[in-house]
Amino acid sequence: MSSVFPPVSSVAPWRERWINWRNRLVADPRFQRWAAASPLTRVVARRRAKALFDLCAGFVYSQILLACVRLKLFETLGAGPLHQAQLAARLGLSPDATQRLLRAAAALKLLRALPGDRYALDDLGASMLANASVGAFVEHHALLYDDLRDPVALLRGETQTRLSQFWPYAAGREGDAAACGAYSELMARSQQLIAEDVLDAYAFDRHKNLLDIGGGEGAFVAAVAARHPALRLQLFDLPPVAERARRALAAQGLTRVDVHGGSFLDTPPPGGADIVTLIRVLHDHDDATALAALRAAHMALPPGGALLVAEPMADTPGAEAIGDAYFGFYLLAMGSGRARRRDELTQLLQAAGFAGIQHLPSTRPIFSSVLIARRV
Numbered sequence: 001m002s003s004v005f006p007p008v009s010s011v012a013p014w015r016e017r018w019i020n021w022r023n024r025l026v027a028d029p030r031f032q033r034w035a036a037a038s039p040l041t042r043v044v045a046r047r048r049a050k051a052l053f054d055l056c057a058g059f060v061y062s063q064i065l066l067a068c069v070r071l072k073l074f075e076t077l078g079a080g081p082l083h084q085a086q087l088a089a090r091l092g093l094s095p096d097a098t099q100r101l102l103r104a105a106a107a108l109k110l111l112r113a114l115p116g117d118r119y120a121l122d123d124l125g126a127s128m129l130a131n132a133s134v135g136a137f138v139e140h141h142a143l144l145y146d147d148l149r150d151p152v153a154l155l156r157g158e159t160q161t162r163l164s165q166f167w168p169y170a171a172g173r174e175g176d177a178a179a180c181g182a183y184s185e186l187m188a189r190s191q192q193l194i195a196e197d198v199l200d201a202y203a204f205d206r207h208k209n210l211l212d213i214g215g216g217e218g219a220f221v222a223a224v225a226a227r228h229p230a231l232r233l234q235l236f237d238l239p240p241v242a243e244r245a246r247r248a249l250a251a252q253g254l255t256r257v258d259v260h261g262g263s264f265l266d267t268p269p270p271g272g273a274d275i276v277t278l279i280r281v282l283h284d285h286d287d288a289t290a291l292a293a294l295r296a297a298h299m300a301l302p303p304g305g306a307l308l309v310a311e312p313m314a315d316t317p318g319a320e321a322i323g324d325a326y327f328g329f330y331l332l333a334m335g336s337g338r339a340r341r342r343d344e345l346t347q348l349l350q351a352a353g354f355a356g357i358q359h360l361p362s363t364r365p366i367f368s369s370v371l372i373a374r375r376v
Contacts, residue, residue: 062141064104069138073105074121074129081120133193140166147333154333164335167284191216191279194368195223198279198310201362201370204228211236211273211300213264213293214281218245221257233257236269264296265289275306280368283311283327284337287348294352301375307354310368314339319366342369349373 025031035045054061068074071091076082082090088098102119105111112122121129128134147154147161154161198220204210205228212221215235225233233254235245239261246259260270269276276297282290297307314323327339340348346357354373362370 059145061108062138062145064101064108065110066138066142067101068105068110068125069128069135071101073101074110074125074135077111077119077121077125078129081114081118084117084119087119131193144330144333148329151329154329159333161333161335163330163333167334167336191219192223194280194310194364195220197363197368198277198308198370199223199227201360202308202372204231204275207275207306208232209273210234210275210277211269212277212279213237213269213297213300214278215245216241217248218254218257218259220277220279222249222252222254225254225257232272234260234270234273236260236262236264238263264293269296269300271300273300273305274302275308276300277308277310279310280312282309282337282345282348283331283339284334286336286338289336291348291352294348294354298353298375303375305375307349307373307375309345309349309371309373310362311345311371312339312367313342313345313365313369315341316365316369322366342371345371 032045035041036049071093073087073091076087076090084098084102085095087102088095091098091101093101102111103113105125106113106119106122108124109122110125110128112120114120143162143166147159147163150159153159204224209232210221210224211234212218212224213236215221215237218235221233221235224231233256235242235249235257237245242259242261245257249255249257249259258270262269278293278297281293285293294307301307312323312327314320314327316323323339323341331337331339342359349357349371353375355376356374358372360370360372362368
């Protein structure tokens with residue numbers, strides 16, 4: 001019987017030999033003690049030790065952030081610094097619990113400790129205050145933390161996850177209007193976070209008609225409308241989501257957006273667009289469904305029409321852990337989709353009939369990278 005593993009060279013490449021030697025050295029307790037004490041290596045050794053401890057303590061850090069969000073600590077300090085006793089009264093906590101939370105938040109750079117037991121927002125806390133959508137995701141992550149209690153069971157497919165029930169299309173409940181409400185609201189906040197970045201990355205004023213597939217409640221098309229009042233806008237999403245989009249857009253006075261209900265798996269999207277957008281859609285789906293979405297976009301475009309894809313990509317420099325670690329396990333718990341690298345998305349785009357694929361610089365690629373392609 002032939003082996004399922006690729007053949008291995010009898011002589012390991014020099015890089016692998018070096019990695020093996022280094023790992024044996026680092027794993028030696030005597031070397032660890034020497035490295036921690038030596039002036040030549042102790043800075044690196046301490047930094048590595050802290051990084052390892054941060055991995056162990058990461059869940060605690062995230063729960064401290066959740067406590068700050070639930071207690072509205074950032075909003076409380078939004079007008080300026082307050083004394084610890086004032087914060088205890090406003091948060092409804094004992095003095096000891098308040099001090100414990102404030103010191104923990106200051107250690108995580110969410111707050112800044114001031115003289116006289118007073119506290120103010122630090123950079124990260126001010127950023128949380130400026131982005132309400134981030135707070136919504138922090139609250140949402142309570143589902144993910146519950147699903148990750150036994151990560152091995154999750155990897156083996158032995159867990160009935162809460163996230164798979166939250167996302168109706170992952171659980172096969174696309175037509176459930178009640179189930180669509182919670183996730184549609186969360187996705188609307190997500191799209192608000194990155195819409196301006198996408199608009200900065202690409203000049204939409206070269207187009208006449210935009211179709212947003214999987215557009216949710218219309219957060220992205222609303223941002224486009226504000227920047228490009230002459231651009232005709234269309235939105236296509238599942239019928240219950242499309243109905244929510246109609247109400248949300250009408251409340252903003254955006255009656256010029258044509259909203260269409262349907263699934264790209266079985267319903268042809270509306271025609272007439274010369275650009276189609278897929279904003280944070282593909283990574284939620286496995287390859288077959290993602291390819292179906294791309295083929296639906298291809299069908300909706302004329303020859304030479306443009307497709308813009310905005311996705312958190314797994315190979316984003318400086319944000320590798322966000323793609324492969326965070327999104328990798330989030331989507332595993334969700335039961336659908338995966339974080340893809342740029343070459344993997346390129347292969348899907350080519351399989352759907354697109355060419356001329358380009359990566360566009362974006363302001364915050366850790367949230368979303370942008371690809372543009374053309375129908376041929």
